[in-house]
Amino acid sequence: MLQDKGLSESEEAFRAPGPALGEASAANATTAPEPALAAPGLGRAALGSPPGSGADVAAATAAEQTIENIKVGLHEKELWKKFHEAGTEMIITKAGRRMFPSYKVKVTGMNPKTKYILLIDIVPADDHRYKFCDNKWMVAGKAEPAMPGRLYVHPDSPATGAHWMRQLVSFQKLKLTNNHLDPFGHIILNSMHKYQPRLHIVKADENNAFGSKNTAFCTHVFPETSFISVTSYQNHKITQLKIENNPFAKGFRGSDDSDLRVARLQSKEYPVISKSIMRQRLVSTQLSAKPDVSPLHGAHQALQHYQYENGAHMQFAAAEPQDLPLNTFPTQRDSSLFYHCLKRRDSARHLDLPCKRSYLEAPSSVGEDHYFRSPPPYDQQMLSPSYCSEVTPREACMYSGSGPEIAGVSGVDDLPPPPLSCNMWTSVSPYTNYSVQTMETVPYQPFPTHFTATTMMPRLPTISAQSSQPPGNTHFSVYNQLSQSQVRERGPTTSFPRERGLPPVCERKPPSPHLNAANEFLYSQSFSLSRESSLQYHSGVGTVENWTDG
DNA sequence: TCGTCTCACACTTTTGAATTGA
């Protein structure tokens, strides 16, 4: 056994020898494109705080400033780069598939005694659908409506800065699915779409919660972690990289002459080499004969610039605008940190986020029960004018567990109800300018008493040109699922995990309003975050102050 | 017909309970 029993994910990861970490830091953040931090007319004043307010400065406690100082380094950055250069693909399956390389980071600069919550979301990198044609990825039309955003909260959350900094923080148990009705809380993606994982660090408050007036958070994005989701690998280079680097795929390793797969096939009296291997060998031969097949590596080719996420210019080479290279992923600044250090002006609510367990205890056996609703893909809006045009408040809707789950996704309305009747989708009143006040209109959601216990983030507003919802409707929902700590996850065809451990979610006692508020907060903050990161600023932040520009 | 998706399969690693020994 590689890891000791009970090791947390972060501790597991820490044991793995890793190359140097690519790092995103606050220092780098300060070099972020100006619009992200200083959009005209949307500075402090717009956020409800007088410019240059002395009170603000005083309010920026040392604890808050640690957010500013937090640096995040991507583990196995070189490996990620390898994949990135080939055009990373991630398999998505109905049952959920892990990412490989897995998302692991080294965090420094935290206040050792302050508690933080680490979570990941995956947002569309653009509003295109792709196809793999002629050994390269090409735009194949408009993107499908974005799946309901989900967050993956690290199982150790909340934990002190000392805990997070002690070892690598691993999100390797995060799973991706293409099942729109996924009952396990995996992150739902559309196949053949490009996505960008984002790491959010949220400062928990004095009660292991967040959402009080001192809450702050920041977002880190590593461009090399972007990927195209697929149901089967398209690029043989990616297949080879996965086989070479993923221990679980060892069975497919082997040199040309001693290809295990071939040997196995032949041993079973299959007279021919597998089609895949033949194809891959053929392509390899072609590639070796055509070293410039990937426009990515052709420095002479025209560079196209793309605005991305926080306004950084993305560059990639392409012969034609529609003709994307293998690596079409944004080459964002190496350190892509977005600053979202927030102070709430209204401290009306205090959001309890009870520790799942002591962060000093032996790590929990919680599995994939750390998924929440995630922020929407606002990057899209930045990239596509069509998104910007529909950034309007949306009407409230309510979805029950027995009804269609996906409100903002076309074509899903006809789908049968999800197998788990305990899914609970709710909504909010019209979402005006993304203000905090709107958050307070969110009805209480069934919410596990445990922070990490199988609770999804509120569903994020569907703001998409392709949304089936009419403009003006803002949806968000809460999704509950069983804790993986109690039940090992099985495939969707097997019995549902609630058969063991906890009673069905729908039978649990009503959640604490504070916990619901936590959901709201995370939603609201993520929302604000997303809005800011993609659109720099928006007037709706309201009582949330961005204090990093001071 | 084509592109995409699903599923069973063989293989590997991981997990965790049972066993062993100090």
Added chain:
DNA sequence: ATCAATTCAAAAGTGTGAGACG
């Protein structure tokens, strides 16, 4: 009786490739 180390079977994570689907 306790604890750590070891063993081992089951579970989980891989890519493959045939076939289904729209």
